Amino acid sequence: MVQAVLAIDQGTTNSKAVLVAADGTVLSTGSAPVDLSTPRPGWVEQDAENLWRSVLRAITTCLTGGAAEIVAVALSTQRESVVGWNSSGEPVGPVLGWQDVRTSSWCAQLPPTVDGLVRRRTGLRVDAMFSAPKMRWLRDRSDCLVGTVDAWLIYRLTGCQEHLTEAGNASRTLLYDLTTLAWSDELLEAFGVPRAALPDVRPSNAGFGLTKGVPGLGDGIPIVAVLADSHAAMYGQGCTEAGLVKATYGTGSSVMTPVDGFAPGGCTLAWLTDRPVYALEGNIVSSGAALAWTADLLGLPDVGALTALAGTVPAAEGVVLVPAFAGLGAPHWDREARAALTGMSSSTTRAHIARAAVDAVAHQICDIADTIPGPLSSLRADGGATVSDLLMQTQADLLGHPVEASDVPEISALGVAELAWTKLGATTGWAGKRSYRTFEPGPGAGDRGRRREEWAQAVATVRVTRA
Numbered sequence: 001m002v003q004a005v006l007a008i009d010q011g012t013t014n015s016k017a018v019l020v021a022a023d024g025t026v027l028s029t030g031s032a033p034v035d036l037s038t039p040r041p042g043w044v045e046q047d048a049e050n051l052w053r054s055v056l057r058a059i060t061t062c063l064t065g066g067a068a069e070i071v072a073v074a075l076s077t078q079r080e081s082v083v084g085w086n087s088s089g090e091p092v093g094p095v096l097g098w099q100d101v102r103t104s105s106w107c108a109q110l111p112p113t114v115d116g117l118v119r120r121r122t123g124l125r126v127d128a129m130f131s132a133p134k135m136r137w138l139r140d141r142s143d144c145l146v147g148t149v150d151a152w153l154i155y156r157l158t159g160c161q162e163h164l165t166e167a168g169n170a171s172r173t174l175l176y177d178l179t180t181l182a183w184s185d186e187l188l189e190a191f192g193v194p195r196a197a198l199p200d201v202r203p204s205n206a207g208f209g210l211t212k213g214v215p216g217l218g219d220g221i222p223i224v225a226v227l228a229d230s231h232a233a234m235y236g237q238g239c240t241e242a243g244l245v246k247a248t249y250g251t252g253s254s255v256m257t258p259v260d261g262f263a264p265g266g267c268t269l270a271w272l273t274d275r276p277v278y279a280l281e282g283n284i285v286s287s288g289a290a291l292a293w294t295a296d297l298l299g300l301p302d303v304g305a306l307t308a309l310a311g312t313v314p315a316a317e318g319v320v321l322v323p324a325f326a327g328l329g330a331p332h333w334d335r336e337a338r339a340a341l342t343g344m345s346s347s348t349t350r351a352h353i354a355r356a357a358v359d360a361v362a363h364q365i366c367d368i369a370d371t372i373p374g375p376l377s378s379l380r381a382d383g384g385a386t387v388s389d390l391l392m393q394t395q396a397d398l399l400g401h402p403v404e405a406s407d408v409p410e411i412s413a414l415g416v417a418e419l420a421w422t423k424l425g426a427t428t429g430w431a432g433k434r435s436y437r438t439f440e441p442g443p444g445a446g447d448r449g450r451r452r453e454e455w456a457q458a459v460a461t462v463r464v465t466r467a
């Protein structure tokens with residue numbers, strides 16, 4: 001029987017399980033949706049038990065679809081979302097999603113010295129997107145264990161035996177010092193999160209315990225590797241050199257490129273193996289979510305229908321959508337900004353609005369790419385929205401550089417599976433064996449400057465605070 005790694009990819013809106021052979025062949029897949037709730041404006045929650053059950057359903061479907069000897073488990077997860085639970089593994093409240101901004105006011109009241117400390121030690125900035133303010137919110141309501149989604153799933157996969165997290169996920173909390181690769185006592189005090197409530201941090205391929213009591217999976221299977229989902233996508237895309245930029249088009253978007261060492265300002269720990277690998281990253285709050293919102297606004301059944309409608313017109317004809325539904329992320333970092341739809345006239349049609357939504361996703365990626373130092377050789381794209389040739393061509397036109405879109409929908413799962421197989425001694429390098437759809441800047445790139453200026457002007461109109 002063929003040996004396989006079971007790669008679990010737990011994302012914002014669904015959980016996937018993928019059986020991956022040592023040569024990178026996908027033997028079987030399974031998936032299950034995860035619900036989001038918004039009980040108040042700016043609050044984004046998930047039910048932790050439902051999230052766990054979605055993982056179990058994905059595993060069951062995957063194992064039903066393919067026979068293999070599972071030699072290891074690998075785990076890729078959504079990042080800054082936070083779970084609180086007791087020692088028996090029972091959640092004590094909702095999962096606070098990475099999009100949740102209920103702690104924005106609290107963050108704004110922190111003294112500038114805290115933001116300066118955060119930037120120097122973590123490479124990030126104080127913002128409600130990151131985990132520490134959410135951990136503080138949960139701890140104010142319960143004396144519980146806290147962790148990001150990887151820690152929660154490790155705890156449940158190991159039968160509540162291991163309270164562990166992976167270094168790249170820890171780097172997104174605002175509590176993990178990238179200069180020492182350890183939890184920072186100063187930051188723990190600043191955010192009011194006790195060390196005893198946090199998981200221990202391990203390198204990305206250091207092992208995270210053995211499975212215990214997982215239905216259909218059995219006991220004693222080692223959890224070999226863990227990565228944050230955006231980091232796993234960069235690993236899976238083979239982006240290991242400066243100039244190679246990865247963009248993940250999900251509910252939000254992550255744009256990442258490797259750098260030689262840690263530097264304050266947009267820097268994150270991509271993974272930690274025999275050495276730390278750092279990356280510059282910009283996070284977009286609403287990309288796929290903007291497409292879904294616009295589809296709903298226009299009465300369309302899904303994002304596919306939206307992009308089809310957008311493709312019926314050659315341009316948005318001056319219509320600009322700024323999807324700041326929860327403020328703006330990188331590079332603007334203005335949580336007070338509000339969404340706007342501008343430039344409409346009596347000749348504006350539903351198709352122009354649809355086209356503006358597609359453009360908005362590409363413009364936001366460009367905003368981050370424009371801040372990356374050094375030459376950009378190409379952009380490697382992954383995520384659900386990359387199925388749209390229109391979006392990918394628009395991205396190439398506005399970026400002025402080629403875009404290589406992965407045809408592999410399970411890129412995050414494959415990335416962490418590849419790390420696991422590397423740890424197990426297999427020869428990998430799977431990215432070099434994959435095919436990509438390549439989009440070169442075309443005739444639409446001719447008015448790039450004008451379109452970028454229209455976008456910049458629209459963004460300026462919704463700005464409230466300055467980064």
